[in-house]
Amino acid sequence: MAFVYTVVSDKDTHFTTALAQNASESENLLLPTALDGVNGNARSIIRGITVISDQNLDWQLVFFNSDTFVNADIDLNTAIASYKFTASTDALQVGGSGSYYYFKDGLNLPYLDADNTGELHVLLVNRSATGKNAGATGEVVIKVHMEPPGFGVNA
DSSP, X not given: OOOOEEEEOOTTTSSOSOBOTTXXXXXXXXXXXXXXXXXXXXXXXXXXXXXXXXXXXXXXXXXXXXXXXXXXXXXXXXXXEEEEEXXXXXXXXXXXXXXXXXXXXXXXXXXXXXXXXXXXXEEEEEOSSSOBOOXXXXXXXXXXXXXXXXXXXXX
């Protein structure tokens, strides 16, 4: 059985801005030591994603392998993987109130921290026509479940 680490954003400091349709916010989330490039183990596999959100919106997560994120020169763009959640089919709300939950497991997305900063470089994109609120009414927490190399069925 594989060992999976979970990298979690903080609702108070990450993804706090308002986002219009197709707008995005990038964050660098600290990787656990077993996955960080600082310790020479920059490779891993994203096995699952959880998003907890105040708003029921279409979310897309785009993963990058360095702090530079999007670059106008596509030779220098560091995008490596993506996953999109659709509000109408993926969002779960318990008891008809409170937060919306989005889950996806069984993923096999390669991740490489190529700049060896010890971070998961992730871009959150609002794909809904409705804007994401800033602050307390637009809180989002992202949990990325990652497996180090050498584990799992492909070890």
